[in-house]
Amino acid sequence: MPPRFQKPFNSPACPVEAALGLIGGKWKGIVLYHLLGGTLRFNVIRRYIPGVTQRMLTAQLRELEADGLIVRVVFAEVPPRVEYSLSAKGRTLEPLIMALRAWGEEHVMPSSDAEVAA
Amino acid sequence: MPPRFQKPFNSPACPVEAALGLIGGKWKGIVLYHLLGGTLRFNVIRRYIPGVTQRMLTAQLRELEADGLIVRVVFAEVPPRVEYSLSAKGRTLEPLIMALRAWGEEHVMPSSDAEVAA
DNA sequence: GCCTATAGTATCGAAAAGGATACTGTGATG
DNA sequence: CATCACAGTATCCTTTTCGATACTATAGGC
Numbered sequence: 001m002p003p004r005f006q007k008p009f010n011s012p013a014c015p016v017e018a019a020l021g022l023i024g025g026k027w028k029g030i031v032l033y034h035l036l037g038g039t040l041r042f043n044v045i046r047r048y049i050p051g052v053t054q055r056m057l058t059a060q061l062r063e064l065e066a067d068g069l070i071v072r073v074v075f076a077e078v079p080p081r082v083e084y085s086l087s088a089k090g091r092t093l094e095p096l097i098m099a100l101r102a103w104g105e106e107h108v109m110p111s112s113d114a115e116v117a118a
Numbered sequence: 119m120p121p122r123f124q125k126p127f128n129s130p131a132c133p134v135e136a137a138l139g140l141i142g143g144k145w146k147g148i149v150l151y152h153l154l155g156g157t158l159r160f161n162v163i164r165r166y167i168p169g170v171t172q173r174m175l176t177a178q179l180r181e182l183e184a185d186g187l188i189v190r191v192v193f194a195e196v197p198p199r200v201e202y203s204l205s206a207k208g209r210t211l212e213p214l215i216m217a218l219r220a221w222g223e224e225h226v227m228p229s230s231d232a233e234v235a236a
Numbered sequence: 237g238c239c240t241a242t243a244g245t246a247t248c249g250a251a252a253a254g255g256a257t258a259c260t261g262t263g264a265t266g
Numbered sequence: 267c268a269t270c271a272c273a274g275t276a277t278c279c280t281t282t283t284c285g286a287t288a289c290t291a292t293a294g295g296c
Contacts, residue, residue, distance in 0.1 A: 015222030016147040016215060022226060024142040026284080029134040042243055053285060058244060078292045079242035089225060096217055097134060103214055104133030107207060108140060144254080160273055171255060176274060196262050197272040 022067050023093065027052050027060045032090065033097055035070060039085040069093065140185050141211065145170050145178045150208065151215055153188060157203040187211065 023029060027049060034040060034048050046057055061084060064070040069090035075081040086093075141147060145167060152158060152166050164175055179202060182188040187208035193199040204211075 014148050014151075015227050016151050016219045017222075018226040019218045019222035020142055020147045024138055027135075029138045030132050033132075033134045043241085046243095054244070055246095055286090056284065059284095074243090077242095079240095079294090080244075080291090082243060092225060093221065096221055099214055099217055100137045101134045103211065104135075104137035107210060108136040109133055161271085164273095172274070173256090173276095174254065177254090192273090195272095197264090197270095198262090198274075200273060 019096075022064075022069065023096070025060050025063060027056060028064060029097070029100065031057075031060055031064065032069070032086070032093060033101065035084060035086050035090070036094055036097060039083050042082050042084070045084065064090075137214075140187065141214070143178050143181060145174060146182060147215070147218065149175075149178055149182065150187070150204070150211060151219065153202060153204050153208070154212055154215060157201050160200050160202070163202065182208075 023032060030049055031045060034045060040048075042057070042061075045061075046052060046054065049057070052060075061070065061072065065072050068087055071085050071087045071090075073083045073085075075083070141150060148167055149163060152163060158166075160175070160179075163179075164170060164172065167175070170178075179188065179190065183190050186205055189203050189205045189208075191201045191203075193201070
């Protein structure tokens with residue numbers, strides 16, 4: 001059935017956009033995806049994502065934290081250690097991220113060998 | 119048009135970002151969502167989304183079309199009529215969009231709780 | 237004494253995104 | 267005749283995003 005909604009939405013009203021607003025940042029998808037595997041340190045994430053700059057990664061992590069999706073724990077050590085992990089809310093994203101990944105593999109990856117093996 | 123894969127990205131190639139790249143545009147989520155309900159004309163979509171400009175809507179629709187998610191049919195009439203609908207590939211997004219919507223409703227919407235800044 | 241690693245900031249500037257406005261052509265309406 | 271609606275373009279300009287680079291502090295290694 002046609003899920004048609006028409007509300008004034010200049011304010012907070014479209015849940016699809018709202019969700020996309022939280023996970024749609026340039027690097028958020030991959031960051032979240034990697035964190036699905038467990039706690040990671042800053043530079044580990046960075047090495048997982050060649051191409052992201054320190055500045056960008058910091059910005060994305062801070063946004064994810066501000067949105068309550070990840071947790072940032074700072075250890076008062078030298079050299080500094082900061083660990084990132086998904087919050088409870090962040091973990092609720094798991095099926096979504098996995099669905100995104102499955103869809104991407106099947107419908108966008110150019111290499112056409114989309115093995116949807118979990 | 120942003121280059122989707124400017125580099126040999128990270129090792130698993132990141133299908134999550136690939137998917138997000140297609141549906142993560144500023145208005146694509148809502149456009150897709152409305153099209154889930156069936157074929158729509160340009161101005162109908164526009165009226166469903168107050169806040170989008172003609173220029174932006176055109177751009178988003180063209181990108182969706184270029185990515186093969188929607189189909190654009192022009193009728194040689196006066197006044198002009200152009201109809202947009204989901205392609206077969208676009209329809210495969212339905213569960214994803216619905217999941218996005220459900221997650222957004224549950225985890226980000228103000229949902230009866232305005233929470234005005236203190 | 238210098239280099240490395242850590243997890244960032246600060247600053248600059250290029251590039252892209254996005255908004256506002258004006259314009260197109262034609263048939264029907266007033 | 268003037269105006270409206272349609273589905274856009276074209277142009278200009280502001281805002282935001284993003285990358286590159288340089289810098290911080292401190293401990294340990296060489």
